[in-house]
Amino acid sequence: MINPGTRDSWIGVLGGGQLGRMLCLEARRMGYKVLQWTGGDVSGAAYLADLVLEAPFEAAAALDRFVHRVRVATVEFENIPGDLLEEIGRTLPVRPGAGAVTTCQNREREKTFLAAHGIPCADFHVVSSCQELEAGLQAIGGAAMLKTAEFGYDGKGQRVISGETPAEDLPALWADFGAGRAVLEEKVDLKAELSVLVARGPEGQVVTYDPAENQHCNQILDISIVPARLPDGVLSEAREIAVSIAEAFEYVGVLAVEFFLAGDGRLLVNELAPRPHNSGHHTLDACATSQFEQQLRAVSGLPLGDTTLLAPAVMWNLLGDLWIDEATPPDWSPVLGTPGAKLHLYGKTQARPGRKMGHVTFLGATREEALERASACRRAFGLPPVE
Template sequence: MTKALAPGATIGIVGGGQLGRMLAMAAARLGYHTAVLEPDRNCPAAEVTGLHISAPFDNGKALERFASVSDVVTYEFENVPVSAVRSLNEQLPVYPPPEALEAAQDRLAEKIFLNSAGVSTAPFASVDNDEELARALARFGGRGVLKTRRMGYDGKGQRVFRSATREEVKGCFAHMGGVPLVLEGLMAFEREISVIAARAADGSMVAYDPAENVHRDGILFRSTVPAAISPTTAETAREAAFTILSALGYVGVIGVEFFVMANGTLIANEFAPRVHNSGHWTEAACLVSQFEQHIRAVAGLPLGSTTRHADCVMTNLLGAEQEQATALLAEPDVMLHLYGKAEARPGRKMGHYTRLLPLDGELRHNPAGGSASLQKG
């Protein structure tokens, strides 16, 4: 794509979850139509898009129709068949490139790529049976995180070893599904952070301030900005994200997760070739959200400002926690976003809210009961 999409063009989105929904909303603000390819007839994005093609991602006829109505295609999650994305890319531009999707889908390939790009990771080993697991754990001092190489997310498909015994290892490969696995060394880190960054087709790049993340049961619970890290560590994280973007010839928004060690150095955990849960705060605390940033990039528009106008804390609402909505809406400093999902299952992301604070980190309310003041002093 050599020039920006004109208003009225259609951006195709593969996947109709909450990220697809928020991308479609951002596209509409910039004057674009959207089409969504998603098997689930009741997906969150269906309510806000102009066209919902309800079919499997690898359905040939659906892909043909999807390509025929789209001017450019993107995707909202990484568990999409690479073959389908490559098929679309033969007909029209697809951003981020299929190579980014392919690298992110396989945790072993992802670690190899990151190391080849000069980005440090935890030590890792491929595991295809119990014997290989035992040998790898011996190298890592009996400590490690065993993960399925593919299809894992939100803590699924993982097992932690802190002092592995022979009995713990026996039968583990079969218990994990008998699928290819990767063992990662268990790192003694101080905190987890993530960087949301973006790259345009012309090579220009921007990054938001790192967020400090807290997980519960493998699911992101809360992101706080700014993270409690030094300016040097923050800049190192942004530069690592830029290195990854450049190495992939990337176009769009990426989320990169890091472990922060006691000395301030960084170990990359993983990257997501899409907008990211830990970047939802940007819609409340920045002029240009990660969702608009992604649409700008894939549409060939100039990238926007990543400057914050506030400190903030973003919290996910899981399952029945969405019942807090009314109380949250009564707070003057809170922006609430619900995803329109019909069923509130335990652990299911139903929405999120972002509480704004002044840039000095102290929340101050208007004495008259109005909106919060963001002034210092």
């Protein structure tokens, strides 16, 4: 157990993005110290840690400093080399463990793991050649999505293939996609998307948060609504599935499970994130325990926190598209003038289209009030209201 506030209550965080930043903010509030190993130059998001290592993840001297300073290691980003996690694991607890993180790094391993545990997911086929792509498309028998096995995020490394694509077009399509291995999955007729955050402690204690209803724009999360506007039966089933995944991994920490609700009523797991998640950012303002505090509690072996939603919330992601130029944000007055709106910016100095620069949480006495506040603000920035 790592009790916060002692001289050596150091948490080691691997990765250098905004999730690490928000983890640092919560860690500082609670009296932990954070050593963040970013693996390279970072955008500014990391500089809230007590100590930052920018060395590449291969650097032996950095590994030495890291393991000598911290009591437990965690990740804020899943693409940390698995052999590094295993190496750290020889000296310290790594939570979540290398097995869970490396499974979630790779869609092929992730889908295979889910299928092996009987977790419902969209029909999928691992493909490593044009012949396998053609066979997979035939087996799916309709529109499909081709996704690279590794390093995809925010819809990158994905391509929709229409069910009417002629077989003679496939060689060029496969060559152009340029992945050695990929996962081909049925294109689901989406009724809704939702996600569940589950936290599990080292002794197996488990808590879940209220599921979030998620809306994407250009495959990037745009809006999360909590409580979700979905039937109770769907929400409780999603929570149960999330717990069973955490248990199957013997997971320690916060795990995010993304789901599709299909038009035909199927609830399918889309993907997993072995860390706090964008769709859980509202927990900072709207829940008794934020997902970042929960991560610190879980990896430290402390009692898990109360996940109660204290107020209905709508989270809006702020992308770089809103910026006037790469260094100039818009005037935030419409947000700051809205009751119940909380602005979070991640300290990134360069805005780019599609880049996550911050988010706003809108709280309301009711979900409808939170939705109205979010819609009014979006209109002020020339965006459509939340549907």
